[in-house]
Amino acid sequence: MKALINIDYTFDFVATEGLLTTAEAGQKLHDDILALTRHFVDAGDYVVFAIDGHDPNDRYHPENKLFPAHNVMGTKGRNLYGDLAKYYSEHQHDPIIYWIDKRHYSAFSGTDLDIRLRERNIKEIHLVGVCTDICVLHTAIDAYNLGYEIVIHEKGVASFDPIGHEWALKHFKNVLGAKIV
Template sequence: MKALLSIDYTVDFVADEGRLTTGKAGQAIEKRLVDQTRAFIEARDYVVFAIDRHDAGDHYHPESRLFPPHNLAGTSGRELYGTLAPLYQENQTSEHVYWIDKRHYSAFSGTDLDIRLRERGITELYLTGVCTDICILHTAVDAYNLGYQLVIDAGAVASFDAIGHEWALRHFEQTLGAKIIAKED
């Protein structure tokens, strides 16, 4: 069984005016990411939207020392970006679609993600979203350590750091044993 994790594809991480945007790199993956998400939904495979959530004024969170405030609860910056938003809205009540608020880079850290995946017999995870070398990477490492098989679509992940993005793709394949789907496929 397989599941798709859609990680942090929000206004703050993708839109030109986003607080911590990947900009054009993140925008360029929209069609592929949405098409892949739609295919999983139509196949009735499990789709998890793992979305960063921070509170305004939380100066204790370690990210507050590294990045500007982003994905703040109750702001438009935390909304899903582009055509992914209506796709989620149309399917949010499906038993095959789940939303996780996450506070850390990894979708597994402090969430019930592993329990939900195991309840459904899921062993293979497709990771999409942003940022390849931060939240996708940390989620992939945790997934690997928990025994999941990984598939990363290079055309459905992006970062604001091109060097970090390429390094992470190599790391997924060479160190975590992930299957990488080439951008051209």
């Protein structure tokens, strides 16, 4: 069994009017991410939605000083983008689909993701979502440090920083030993 981890593919990060949007770069991923999600579910593999959830009034959270308010708990900004939202709502009770509210860049930081993957004897994780050079990168680094095999779907990741995006793709391959597909 393997896992697909969808990181922050939400309205705020992808929609043109999102509060911290990758805009067109993120929107181009839609069909590939949706198809990949369907493929993993149909194969009976584990699918995780690791989604930022913030409180702009939390004065202790460092991200509130670095970025404008985004993915605020209880707002449409946290909704999955496009048809992925409908797909999730239709399949959210399937035991192979899991939603994680995350507070930090990495899907592993402060969550039970590692425990859930190990319970299922998952050793290979596939990463998609945004931003390539922030949340996807930090998740990949933690996965590497925890001993997972990492697969990055190049048509499934994007950033609002094209240079950071390209740098992260090289880093995944050359430093983390990730397979880029």
